[in-house]
Amino acid sequence: xxxxxxLAAGLLLAALPVLAHHSFGAEYDVNKPIxxxxxxxxxxxxxxxxxxxxxxxxxxxxxxxxxxxxxxPNVLYRTGWKKEVTLKPGDTITVFAxxxxxxxxxxxxxxxxxxxxKKLFFGPPAGTGDGGETPPVEVK
Amino acid sequence: xxxxxxxxxxxxxxxxxxxxAAKSAVPRASDGKPDLTGVWQGGSTRRGSWEEANSGAxxxxxxxxxxxxxxxxxxxxxxxxxxxxxxxxAAKKVLESYNNRAVDDPTxxxxxxxxxxxxxxxxxxxxxIQTPKQIVMLYEYMNVFRVIPLNAKxxxxxxxxxxxxxxxxxxxxxxxVDVTGFNDKSWLIGAGTFHTEALHVTERYTRVDKDQINYxxxxxxxxxxxKPWPFHSTLMLREGTRxxxxxxxxxxxxxxxxxxxxxxxxxxxxxxx
Numbered sequence: 001x002x003x004x005x006x007l008a009a010g011l012l013l014a015a016l017p018v019l020a021h022h023s024f025g026a027e028y029d030v031n032k033p034i035x036x037x038x039x040x041x042x043x044x045x046x047x048x049x050x051x052x053x054x055x056x057x058x059x060x061x062x063x064x065x066x067x068x069x070x071x072x073p074n075v076l077y078r079t080g081w082k083k084e085v086t087l088k089p090g091d092t093i094t095v096f097a098x099x100x101x102x103x104x105x106x107x108x109x110x111x112x113x114x115x116x117x118k119k120l121f122f123g124p125p126a127g128t129g130d131g132g133e134t135p136p137v138e139v140k
Numbered sequence: 141x142x143x144x145x146x147x148x149x150x151x152x153x154x155x156x157x158x159x160x161a162a163k164s165a166v167p168r169a170s171d172g173k174p175d176l177t178g179v180w181q182g183g184s185t186r187r188g189s190w191e192e193a194n195s196g197a198x199x200x201x202x203x204x205x206x207x208x209x210x211x212x213x214x215x216x217x218x219x220x221x222x223x224x225x226x227x228x229x230a231a232k233k234v235l236e237s238y239n240n241r242a243v244d245d246p247t248x249x250x251x252x253x254x255x256x257x258x259x260x261x262x263x264x265x266x267x268x269i270q271t272p273k274q275i276v277m278l279y280e281y282m283n284v285f286r287v288i289p290l291n292a293k294x295x296x297x298x299x300x301x302x303x304x305x306x307x308x309x310x311x312x313x314x315x316x317v318d319v320t321g322f323n324d325k326s327w328l329i330g331a332g333t334f335h336t337e338a339l340h341v342t343e344r345y346t347r348v349d350k351d352q353i354n355y356x357x358x359x360x361x362x363x364x365x366x367k368p369w370p371f372h373s374t375l376m377l378r379e380g381t382r383x384x385x386x387x388x389x390x391x392x393x394x395x396x397x398x399x400x401x402x403x404x405x406x407x408x409x410x411x412x413x
Contacts, residue, residue, distance in 0.1 A: 026242035027397060046391035048250065071200075074280065074384045075263060078190055079202050102404065111203075124199040135238045136224055136330035137231040 024098075028108040030126040032099040040091045041065060045083050047072045052087060052109075052122070054095065068097055068109035070123035080120050087122075091115065098126050164349040166313070169270060174313050174347040176268045176275065179383065180375040183262035184211065187351045190265070190381045200263045211262030221371060224333055230364035238332035243398050246325055250388035252284045252302035254326025255319050255341055256357045260373055265381050275308055275315065280383045288317060300337055302326050317343040328359055329371060336363040351377045 024030075038056035050073060054066045070076070073083065081087070092115055097107035109123040169175040186193035186209070197203040198210020226234055237244045247253050259266065264281040277286040288306040298305050298321040305321035319341040327333045344356040353375040360368045 026401065027394075044391065047386055048388045048390075048392055048394075072386065072388075074386060075200050077384070078194070078381075079200065102401065119203075121201075121203055125197070135235050136333050137226050137234045137238075138223075139228075139231050139235050 024108060024124075024127055027100055028098045028126070029101050030098055033096065034099050034107060035094060035096050036066060037092070037094040038066070040087060040089050040093060042089060043084075043087050045073050045076075050076060050122070054093070056105075064105050066105045066107065068095060068107050068122065070109045071121075076122070081122075086120070087112070095122070097123075164351070166347050166349060169272070171272045173270075173272075173310055174315075175270055176315060176345055176347055176353060177270045179265050179267045179378045179381045180353065181211070181262060181265055181378050181381075182260045182355070182375055183373055184376045185209075185374055186376060190378045193376060193378070222369070224328065224330070224359075224369050225366045227364055227366055230334075233334060234332040236332070237334055241331040243395075243402075245331065246302075246327070247282065247388075248394050248398075250282065250392050252282050252326065254302050254322070254328070255286075255304050255306075256343065256355075256359070256371070257327055257329060258282070258284060258303070259343075259355060259357075259375070260329060264386065265378055265383060266375070267383050275317075278383060280386050282388055283386050294318075294320060300324075304339070304341065311344075313346060315345040317345070319343065328369075334364070335359070335361045338363045345375075 036054065036056045038054040040052055041055050042051075042053040044051040049069045050071060052068050052070075054068065055063050056066050058064055071079070077083075087093070094113040095107075095109050096111045096113075097109045100106040100108070108126070110121060110125065111119055112122045113119050167175040167177075169177075181190065181193065184193055191202070194201050194208075194211060195203075195205040196208030196210050197206050200211040201208065224234070242248065252258070253261070258279045258281060259277075261279075261281045264279070266280065267278040269276040269278070273290055275288040275290065277288065279285065284303055286303055286306050288308045290308050290310070292307045294305050294307055300321055300323040302323060302325060304319040306317050306319045308315055308317040310316070320339070322335065322337060322339040322341075324334070324336050324339075326335070328335055328339075338361050340360045342358045342360075344354075346354045346356070348354055355373045355375050356370070357373075358368050358370045359365070
């Protein structure tokens with residue numbers, strides 16, 4: 001069963017599409033997915049990446065402000081987002097993301113789930129910008 | 141009434157066929173050449189509007205259709221295409237650059253992606269404006285452009301550049317663009333695919349129907365490639381899409397982050413399989 005899981009996981013990783021402005025693998029860890037819920041405190045609709053910040057309560061009740069990176073504004077627009085309409089400070093949302101390699105409260109966002117259950121992608125899949133699963137050349 | 145109905149019934153299939161043919165016919169410019177004018181998406185094979193064609197779960201997709209393909213990455217060579225024929229020494233440098241792509245990729249610093257890499261990007265649209273004397277290509281990715289005179293020679297005092305110097309001519313219904321005068325700072329297709337200032341790119345744009353341009357490019361660089369490297373892709377028409385600005389340097393935090401990660405000893409190099 002476990003073997004089958006790892007086979008499926010491997011196939012999934014191999015199938016992940018790739019691209020963009022910079023390397024996902026450089027900054028984020030595909031082995032550290034995370035789902036967090038909280039209140040939006042700020043949205044940066046900027047290039048080459050947009051960001052939003054989320055106040056999330058940790059296990060002890062303390063509030064940690066998380067930063068999430070995502071698509072540039074043009075891609076957000078074409079995937080259904082509207083600046084200052086779709087996501088605003090004060091909104092309560094849930095986000096699926098991958099954590100930054102440096103272990104801080106910073107992550108690469110993927111899917112945002114809104115209060116009404118609607119879902120939109122704020123960022124690309126893991127592996128984005130990694131230059132493909134294999135190098136462009138073979139060196140013997 | 142009856143003869144009218146009969147004529148109508150006989151004409152109906154003809155009209156339908158005519159309509160279908162009109163939809164897929166190659167639009168022509170006033171000089172009779174195929175008109176390449178329009179907003180296009182590189183690296184895609186799907187017809188339809190931007191929204192219809194980008195409904196997959198991959199990069200830039202809305203995820204509404206899990207089976208739809210992803211847009212092409214600027215750092216990725218599509219699977220199944222011919223690999224670059226690098227000389228052995230040059231191949232080592234490609235691999236090194238691939239492993240360091242987070243800091244070696246010129247686009248990480250918001251620099252122009254070069255030719256043909258810019259054309260193949262699927263995440264952002266490009267626009268072609270055709271006149272009888274020149275062709276203008278505008279790329280949303282990195283806000284770069286090419287103004288391409290027809291039937292002209294490259295200038296004598298050409299200075300090297302990221303996008304190169306382009307001149308074009310028509311061969312039948314194919315627009316042939318000759319690009320030279322490159323600097324050595326861009327990548328061709330795929331992470332690490334460097335070249336020298338000797339790079340010579342020949343692009344062929346053939347609009348095969350209303351929705352599709354066949355994009356066939358050959359890259360030559362005798363300093364690093366053993367032979368010309370051919371590559372075939374398609375540009376798909378995206379009616380209703382408008383180019384927007386992409387001021388990449390607006391809030392580019394990446395170079396600073398990489399520097400910090402390096403300083404902190406975080407190993408972000410891809411592990412060799």
